[in-house]
Amino acid sequence: MKRLLSGNQALARGAWQAGVRVAAGYPGTPSTEILETFAPMPDVYAEWCPNEKVALDVAVGASYAGARALVVMKHVGLNVAADALFYVAITGVEAGLLIVVADDPGMHSSQGEQDTRRYGKFARVPVLEPSDSQECLDMVAAGLELSERYDLPVILRTTTRIAHSYGLVQVGAERPTMPQGVKPAYRLDPTKYVMLPGNARHRQPIMEENIRRVAEAANSLPQNRIEPGDRALGIVTSGISYQYAREVFPQASYCRLGLSYPAPSRLLKDFAATVDRVIVIEEGDPVLEEECRLQGIACEGKSIFPLSGELSTKVVRDCAERAGLLPIALGDAALPLTPPPLPARPPVLCPGCPHRGVFTTLRKLKLVVNGDIGCYTLGALPPLGALSSCGCMGASIGVAHGVTLAGVAQRNIAVIGDSTFYHSGIPALLNVAYNHSRTLTVILDNGTTAMTGHQHHPGTGRTLQMRPTPAADLEAVVRALGIGQVRVVDPYDLSALESALQEYLALDEPSVVIARRECALLPSARERHRPLRVQLDKCIACGACRRVGCPAIVKSEQVYAKTGKPKSEIDPLLCTGCEICAQVCPVNAILFRNQLDATEGGANR
């Protein structure tokens, strides 16, 4: 029986079937579900690491010691892990090492597009690219075998539409049983694994020879295939782009590359010789196009199809029509209707989000706020509009220190989440302490990795496989770095938060405010949800509550007679009772929990 699996689920199943014993990673959309699916499977070990660099080192160690290993991250995570990627390409592996990297064309949930296939060429690491869920499953074993045969790590690159699309998958045999009780010895081989310059000089040409052998094998690998069709048009493609191309050009000839680096030179040249015209359809960089050109194949690619953004059947068709590859269809005129501009619905901080208290206060204090990666990046959006910069994981603290050094007039701070702080904030805060910067850092400690769906991290007291573990003591970590001024406040308490910030902003030394309140979506927080209520007779329709940007606060049908403006109401299905709106109301029209208890009785809640 076939199963309907996402690309991520299929990768997890493929890893299990292929006997992967150790898996590591850091959560990142669109890759997160791979380890979440893999971790509960029988006879496997899987862990979240503080960051992708650590995760890759862990997988490298497992591979050196003879266990098939998997490491999972999103595209920008490979930037963090790049140092490890380059050394393991030179040392090679013992057991297979598969590095799954999920790209995000169109930037659904990322700070930029980045084509991971470039890393393959840069680091001399083969890159597999599945086109659907079935191939996700099959390519895990294929990748591990390539890794072992050619003594190189292998990257498996997905994209959002592969990772989060579901398709029917024929699952394979059960996992091979592991020998019990016998501990294989670690095979010592310092000339291969100790990269002193002398050893590295020895290994570098071996690595170049290994990747050359993969390039030769690529001509006959089953992952690279010719699908003959009409000779007039030959399409070179890979990944999800293959699916779009198939819909737009059902008759064409195809060279579908499942191994997009290193390119199979003979296969490409032979294919080009059988067709009148070659076009390359690929999302992201012109990687295959450049390889074709290097082989002397006359082709077109990015002169027809866009360099950035996602492809789709429509994008491929529209571009093909413009380039004269297809007759012009009716196009958008065939659409039944064209709605006028509609109110947008961007993502927002959830009702009850503790970050709202922080950003409401930061906006009030008119600070320059250097942000970081997480749900709290949404604090940049109206009406909070509280961020002035946000680049990558862990950037906030270093950037804030740099702004301080530039000597600008405004006071500036860093804002970083707990999971992000453990990921890459610690060295930056150590730098702030070491160089005695005035920088104030606010750590938003909501007790989880919220944006990617509530993964555990070193501060939560649980591992990926739900084993209890000592939770890192955040205040102690901060103090140990050399920060003398540390205070924990509840971000639901706006006045306490404001006075703590004011006090620390006046200091001439490094300081940290930990805004601690669990994510409102966690089950433990949900138990305490209690919707608040606006007393409409008291509301003066000033709109202060609406400017905290909570989805639970909406305009009422009732208007305030003096101004004719709409009063506010609270949607009881959405409100959690965080009381941030109640604290900003100038006339106390929104009842606090204890006032509700007094008027309605609280025992039944």
Add this chain to the structure above:
Amino acid sequence: MSTPEKREPVNLLLCGVGGQGILLAADVVALVGVELGYDVKKSEIHGMAQRGGSVTSHVRWAQRVYSPLSPPGEVDYVIAFERLEALRHAALLRPGGTLLVNDYRITPGSVTLGQDDYPSAQQEAEIYGERVHVLYLPAMTLAQQLGQVRVNNIVMLGALSAHLATPEETWRRVIANRVPARFVELNERAFAVGRAHALDQLGQGR
């Protein structure tokens, strides 16, 4: 009753606001397609958009599906869990396609702040005109009557099942397998009221 499943592929789009149960509903639609013997693909976006933003899931049924996304102008059914999202995605329908709308409004932030207006029922009617087949369903109200608004997604699927002329039993089986055991009965009732409501509409409307 129309028999759109004879057309191929059958392209369905579920849309609404993050947190409305769209991804679970799309799972059910996809699994029903599998039970009916189709090749099936489904595509959705996780992550940041789920935080109260506009959310969509594409489902396609056919003998062989390539792209997981339906091209604009080729969607047979848009199943909208919210009225503004219905308006936003109706343009993806093919001419003569059907729009099933949960009669429910979730106010976007820009409307709360007074920068935008939520389209009125009259504006909606003008935009839709005669060009698409619009059916409103009080799924929230029907779900509330069952004592749990969260099953409004399954109410919507009950209605969809009536339009797709697919075996009721297939839907019931898939839903029973997909939802937690203690909620099976509630979801079965939600499915039944949605289906009955749509069958009524179809009987009166044609």
